[in-house]
Amino acid sequence: MTTEMKQTEEIIGRAEIDDYEAILSVVGTEEPDGRHVVHSEYDSIFTWDYEKGARPKLNKLYEKAKKAQWNGETDLPWDTAVDQEKLVMEEAAATGGFAAGFDLSGTPVERWTEKEWLTFGVESQNWTLSQFLHGEQGALICTAKIVESVPWIDAKYYASTQVMDEARHVEVFGKYLDEKLSGHYPVNAHLRMLLDDIIADSRWDLTYLGMQIMVEGLALAAFGFMHQMTGDPLLKQLLRYVMADEARHVAFGVLSLQEYYEGLSASELRERQEFAFEAAVRMRDRFLQQEVWERMGIDPKQVVPLVHQAPDRAAFQALLFSKIVPNCKKLGLLDAADGWLRTKFTELGVIEFESWVDTSEEYDAMAATPPTERLAS
Numbered sequence: 001m002t003t004e005m006k007q008t009e010e011i012i013g014r015a016e017i018d019d020y021e022a023i024l025s026v027v028g029t030e031e032p033d034g035r036h037v038v039h040s041e042y043d044s045i046f047t048w049d050y051e052k053g054a055r056p057k058l059n060k061l062y063e064k065a066k067k068a069q070w071n072g073e074t075d076l077p078w079d080t081a082v083d084q085e086k087l088v089m090e091e092a093a094a095t096g097g098f099a100a101g102f103d104l105s106g107t108p109v110e111r112w113t114e115k116e117w118l119t120f121g122v123e124s125q126n127w128t129l130s131q132f133l134h135g136e137q138g139a140l141i142c143t144a145k146i147v148e149s150v151p152w153i154d155a156k157y158y159a160s161t162q163v164m165d166e167a168r169h170v171e172v173f174g175k176y177l178d179e180k181l182s183g184h185y186p187v188n189a190h191l192r193m194l195l196d197d198i199i200a201d202s203r204w205d206l207t208y209l210g211m212q213i214m215v216e217g218l219a220l221a222a223f224g225f226m227h228q229m230t231g232d233p234l235l236k237q238l239l240r241y242v243m244a245d246e247a248r249h250v251a252f253g254v255l256s257l258q259e260y261y262e263g264l265s266a267s268e269l270r271e272r273q274e275f276a277f278e279a280a281v282r283m284r285d286r287f288l289q290q291e292v293w294e295r296m297g298i299d300p301k302q303v304v305p306l307v308h309q310a311p312d313r314a315a316f317q318a319l320l321f322s323k324i325v326p327n328c329k330k331l332g333l334l335d336a337a338d339g340w341l342r343t344k345f346t347e348l349g350v351i352e353f354e355s356w357v358d359t360s361e362e363y364d365a366m367a368a369t370p371p372t373e374r375l376a377s
């Protein structure tokens with residue numbers, strides 16, 4: 001075994017990134033009392049430097065956020081009727097039909113008819129929105145923690161608006177699942193591992209790196225795809241508003257960490273690179289939707305490797321990293337410590353996005369005007 005392999009194994013618990021056997025062996029459980037406790041020790045920092053605007057870019061973001069608040073209860077067309085099966089059929093038609101492009105012969109789903117694929121599509125949507133919901137709660141907790149732990153007043157101000165944003169996101173995804181879809185899923189085991197690692201870490205910048213850069217960077221891309229794909233006007237509008245908030249959140253991460261990372265040593269940066277790599281792998285593992293296959297009565301180990309090695313699927317999955325990679329580059333994380341993260345992102349097949357637009361200024365372009373503000377002006 002080479003040193004390189006040992007490093008990967010120490011960080012993600014397996015030597016090969018695409019070891020499906022190992023990935024699918026990690027199965028989630030939900031606590032019977034309905035609570036998941038993560039222990040975390042960290043410093044809550046007061047600052048006596050109250051000078052507002054000492055960090056002008058964070059101040060500008062804070063002022064934007066105050067104006068961009070919307071009300072999840074009243075600003076969305078909740079009276080829209082949602083026909084989940086019809087939407088799944090339409091989406092399948094738009095992409096060439098169910099399981100188009102996959103050779104599934106010799107697998108347990110070989111003889112699936114349109115009926116099974118339709119059920120799978122509906123379950124897949126329930127699963128996806130459930131993971132968004134759990135991820136949003138993770139963001140709520142992380143950002144509340146940042147309010148306490150970040151040492152700068154402009155960052156505390158901004159983070160407090162993000163706490164409100166995330167509460168609203170949890171609220172609207174929860175409501176959409178309850179009122180418009182047909183079932184919930186527990187948090188995926190890989191997503192939970194990642195959220196636990198982010199929350200348990202005592203260093204404030206790792207909360208940002210894990211949540212604002214990695215989780216929210218991926219969410220921004222994923223919400224963007226769903227916004228484009230969905231034929232449901234309610235979900236489209238909901239995602240439009242959420243994405244406008246998320247673009248600010250990712251910018252908050254980039255603008256805060258840019259300053260902080262300039263002062264870190266190569267070995268400190270290497271720790272951040274390893275954390276970013278671990279987060280990228282956990283998020284990739286979660287895309288396998290193993291719980292959906294299980295609910296359909298199929299052993300995911302027999303199907304998942306085929307589905308996820310299909311060329312189209314791999315390209316789509318890589319695109320989800322199109323926000324993360326340029327942001328890591330902007331923070332100096334790609335090339336620090338002899339380019340360790342560049343090598344890892346190359347192995348993950350996502351390095352091609354390094355020169356795409358980063359998110360530090362993109363939030364202006366993504367701003368949505370909530371109906372409340374349109375009415376007022």
Ligand SMILES: [Fe+2]
Pocket residue numbers: 136139165166169246
């Ligand atoms: Fe959010």
Ligand SMILES: [Fe+2]
Pocket residue numbers: 139166216245246249
């Ligand atoms: Fe967010």
